[in-house]
Amino acid sequence: MSTTAQSNAAAKREAWGRLRKLPSGRWQVRYPGPDGTTYTARTDQDKPLTFLTKTDARTWLAGVQTKMARGLWEPPEEIAAKLEAELAVEQAQSLGFEEYSKRWLEMIRTEPNRSGKKRAVGTVRSYQGKVTGYLIPEFRNTPVREIDAARIKVMTDRLDQIPAPLNPNSKFNGITRPVLIVLMMILRQAARDGIIPAAPNVSVPRQESVRHDADHDAGEDVANPIQVEALYEAVPDQWAMAVLLAAWCQLRRGECLGLQRRDIEWHDDGSATLHVRRQLNANTGGYTDLKSEAGRRSLSIPKLMIDRLQQHLDDYVSSDAKAPVLPADRWGSIPLSNTRWGYIWADARDGVAGLPHRFRFHDLRHTGLTIFAQEGATLAELMRRGGHADIHIVLRYQHATMNRDRELADRMSDRVSTSIARAKKEGDGGEET
DNA sequence: GACGGCTAGTAGTTATCTGC
DNA sequence: GCAGATAACTACTAGCCGTC
Structure with a gap:
């Protein structure tokens, strides 16, 4: 059988x-x-x-x-599938922070965010720095589920003790907040993954300035036109145009370095328009889109720099439409790098007397925008000129208009007082006659 | 080998966008 | 309007490379 x-x-x-x-x-x-x-x-x-x-x-x-x-x-x-999933959750719940944070880094590197956009290289790098530099040394293999509000408070208290490298006397540093933001992103993802029921209820503190004290007057950061001129003279001729572009066209550093010959539109009457369309990205070294859509703008180039700009183009910029306005080498096709410009700028700045401490290239924008404000530009005009998307940033220039405001208020007072006095006098006279 | 110019990489800081 | 998320800028360091 x-x-x-x-x-x-x-x-x-x-x-x-x-x-x-x-x-x-x-x-x-x-x-x-x-x-x-x-x-x-x-x-x-x-x-x-x-x-x-x-x-x-x-x-x-x-x-x-x-x-x-x-x-x-x-x-x-x-x-079987259910049991396997439950087992995975059980294992995940005892997952150590170090392992989970590394998985999270891999996830943000390869997968789009919740808006469907892939994160920029610089963003991932920035997060990675916080994870490896502060979070992993802090939590090591502590199970993710054990990281609660009290444990996070221990971490933030510790981080708060680190003096700010930029300003050791500052009450704040630029470390605690970004590290906490990254930690909370990781914990929220852990909650979405079912590793913890919910992220701890920890609010991220408001951003405080590290460079300046609370009573710092933003006006101190503004270079006057004489100092702008001195900076222009101090920078080697080949790149000096960057100073005028920042001060009088209010360009950011990456926007200056990203300019190409085709971005300058010349008109029959000798005037010119500057089209800001791209930036030289400090992280990637290549051209990228602007930081915000508001940054994409067209500006009238002030008369005071027209001749110098024309001369600069003739002397240093190739005739190719895509030639960088600030090339690494004369008539070159490669733009001056962000880092190299940093050195050039630092040398020039150190050679000009009277500038605010640690005066930044970026601060040159304030000079032009402040004068724009003093000349009566509206907030909308200031936002457009500076390529700002946030009205709060532009509001800082309003302080610059206070002198003008005071002048107008005094004039108004004089006029009203005079009118009242005249009216009283006429009234008194009428009774007499 | 010393030095300077330059670049890449990274940490700290801040501006801006986005979603609730 | 606010907080979270993202991205850019500033400052600094290390290392490479050519020149002296």
């Missing part, structure tokens, strides 16, 4: 389902599922399930039938 024949002979007809004795002597169960499929008994881990005795097999089969009757039955592979 063949093995198959023996098996068939061992199979016994049941009221529901089938039992058969396997060559090993153990009993196997088969039964019809609600979906019409014939199932063979399997464990919850989706492994083959057989029984030592026929009674055991029959009892198990009865149990399955009861489950089906109550609507509780699920296909073995689905049960």
Whole structure:
């Protein structure tokens, strides 16, 4: 007799389902599922399930039938998948911070954010610095679920003690807040992954200035036109135009370095318009879109720099439309790098007396915008000129208009006082006559 | 080998966008 | 309007490379 024949002979007809004795002597169960499929008994881990005795097999089969009757039955592979998922969650819940944070970094590197955009290289690098520099040394293999508000407070208190490199006397540093922001991003993702029920309820403190004290007057950061001229003279001729572009066209550093010959539009009357369309990205070294859509703008080039700009183009910029306005080398096709410009700027700045401490190239923008404000530019005009998207940034220039405001208020006072005095005098005179 | 110019990489700081 | 998320800028360091 063949093995198959023996098996068939061992199979016994049941009221529901089938039992058969396997060559090993153990009993196997088969039964019809609600979906019409014939199932063979399997464990919850989706492994083959057989029984030592026929009674055991029959009892198990009865149990399955009861489950089906109550609507509780699920296909073995689905049960196994559920258990596997539960196991994964269980393992994840005991996951150490170091491992999870590395997974998170990999995730933000490869997957788009919730807006569907891929994060910039610089962003990932920035986050990675916070994770490896502060968070992993702080939490090591602490299970993610154990990082609660109290534990986070310990970390922020510790970080708050680190003096700000830029201003050791500052009450704040630029470390705690960004590190906390990254930590909360990780913990929120952990909550979305089901590793913790919810991220701890920790609010990120408001951003405080590190460079300046609370009573710092923003006006101190503004170079006067004489100092702008001195900076222009101090920078080597080949790149001096950057100073005028920042001060009088209010360009940011990356916008200056990203300018190309085609971005300058000359008009018949000798005037010119500057189109700001790209920037030289300090992180990637290549051209990228502007920081914000508001940064994309067209500006009238002030008369005071027209001749110098024309001369600069003739002397240093290739005739190619895409030639950088500030090339690394005379008539070159490669723009001056952000880092190299940093050195050139630092040398020039150190050679000009009277500038505010650590005066930045970026601060040159304030000079032009402040004068614009003093000349009566509206907030909308200031925003457009500076390429600002946020009105709060532009409001800082309003302080510059206070002198003008005071002057107008004094004039108004004089005029009103004079009118009142004249009216009184005329009134008094009328009574007399 | 010393030195300077330059670039890449990174940390700290701040501006801006986005979603609730 | 606010807080979170993102990205850019400033400052600094290390290392490469050519020149003396």
